Amino acid sequence: MAAHPARARRIDARVVVLSALLVVALLAWAGFDYLRNRLAGSGCDTTTPVHVTAAPDIAPVLTALARTVPERDCYSVEVTASPSTATATALEANGANGPDVWVPESSTWLLQARDGGAWNLPESGQPVASSPVVLALTDDVAKQAGWPGKSPSWSDVLAGSPVGLPDPGRDPAAIGALIGLQQVTKDAPDPAAAFTEEIRKLSAVKQPFTAWPASEQSVLARKLVAAYPAAGVPSFDYPYVVLPRASEASRSAAERFLRLLLDQTATKAFADGGFRTPSGQLLGDRPRDTRTNAAPRPAGPPTPEAMYGVLQAWAGANLSARVQVLLDVSGSMAATVPGTGRSRMALTLEAATQGLGLFKPTTEIGLWLFSTKLDGPKDYKELLPMRPISQQLAAGGVATLQAVKPKPGGATGLYDSILAAYQNARQSWQLGRINVVVVLTDGRNEDDDSIGLPGLLAELGRLQDPRKPLPVIGIGIGPDIDASELRQVSAATGGESFTTPDPRKISDVFYQALSKLMCQPPACKK
Helix, strand or coil: CCCCHHHHHHHHHHHHHHHHHHHHHHHHHHHHHHHHHHHHHHCCCCCEEEEEEECCCCHHHHHHHHCCCCHHHCEEEEEEECCHHHHHHHHHHCCCCCCCEEECCCCHHHHHHHHHCCCCCCCCCEECCEECEEEEECHHHHHHCCCCCCCCEHHHHHHHCCECCCCCCCCHHHHHHHHHHHHHCCCCCCHHHHHHHHHHHHHHCCCCCCEEEEEHHHHHHHCCEEEECCCCCCCECCEEEECCCCCHHHHHHHHHHHHHHHCHHHHHHHHHCCCECCCCCCCCCCCCCCCCCCCCCCCCCCCHHHHHHHHHHHHHHHCCEEEEEEEECCHHHHCEECCCCEEHHHHHHHHHHHHHCCCCCCCEEEEEEEEEEEECCEEEEEEEEEEEHHHHHHCCHHHHHHCCCCCCCCCCCHHHHHHHHHHHHHHCCCCCCEEEEEEEECCCCCCCCCCCHHHHHHHHHHCCCCCCCCCEEEEEECCCCCHHHHHHHHHCCCCCEEEECCHHHHHHHHHHHHHHHCCCCCCCCC
16 A cells, blocks of 8 residues: 555655764764874873973974974973073072973072072972083184194193183083182192182183183084093083973973983984083094093082182182172261261261272172161161162262261161161172172161160071171271170171271271272182
8 A cells, every 4th residue: 555645755854854863973973083083193182381491502402302202292392592591580580480491501500590589499400411611722722732632731721821701600611610720729839829810810811812611512513622621620411400380280291301301312312412411421423633522521510519619719809799788877977077077977978989999890789778767667778779880880879879868866776777688688699799798887776676686696697608608897987886796796697897986097997898808718818
């Protein structure tokens, strides 16, 4: 029996709808299967980015190795080349921002950045390569030292060529050179004096110079000749440091990238870039014209004690300082000095202004004033921020200083002011400079609400760090000073005090104190 036409059409419509739904389902499954297969190829739901900032010399090698990270590992690496000086400054300013990983040339940068304010930065990292610190020579200079018949020694170079030294506070090769220089002079009758004499030669060198400290890798890249020291000199160790701001996912990915860098398959990339292994092993073929020497092994980064020691010696010989001045502006500074017709303040400001001329223009100086309740409840306030003297002079610092007036009726808030200035100087302590706090006062502490002398001495003792000397140089003038008080404060910090009851002798006392400040051991013997 034939189907009813209307019923047949309904059946046909259902078939068409079901067929269409089946086609849609099949297409959807095919699309899902396609996407599943694509994702299965990498095995990743997401890809974790790792941001690496590296010293410019090693950044190209890291960039090349970053491209070899397999897709299936679910992370990607972006490498940015940046001078370590700039990276350290950025981390000091705001450690919460920045890359996930930092690879500077040397672990000395980690110490310097921590000293500068990046307190949560790790003290060490995992070296991924190395390069000895050498003296770089042009072919002509190397030939004068016996090359290519023999490898030039540091002693040969230092005896016959002006050696340029960049600022050790900003160049780890210079730190290595200073430690090498210390090794060269260690057998002299007076090693400290010999070391200081050599440092002064370096600090006096102006362009053009014919030798300078550099990494072996940079010597190879520029086709120069390397002079190696007889004793081990700290090398560039290229520490791989995962920074605190890295997320947990980025930290995990960064650790996997580190394993890739340390794998034997990565050694060729580092060797082709002119680097050695972290242990100092030389891989690959080097030029056969004796521009470099395969034998010396890097000695590793310097110890903190060695680094701080040579930088302090450099600062003493180079007269490079960072001076926090605390100037008394209490009412008694307005008193007229008999026989001069001038006030204690006028004589003090005159001596201080003249003293500025004794420092190098690169010396940094900052000035605070103190009395009682000078800035709200505080006994102190800043007058000149810490800047190089050249900038202070250009910005009218002398005129600002000479315009200072005593606070009428102001007492001497000595203890709290010294502590605040010292804490500030400690927090901003800088490598490669003589860091010092200079206190100029005409009286004793008159603030009964202050920390008191026992409390001040205890706090100053707590703030001491043998590796980072920060002496207080006390300068007291006038009949109202307490010489014992000032002497105890200075002694607690390894400093000295200089006092006179006669304000007319402020210049003599001031210059005596400056000579002490500018002649720190080992640059000057005690």
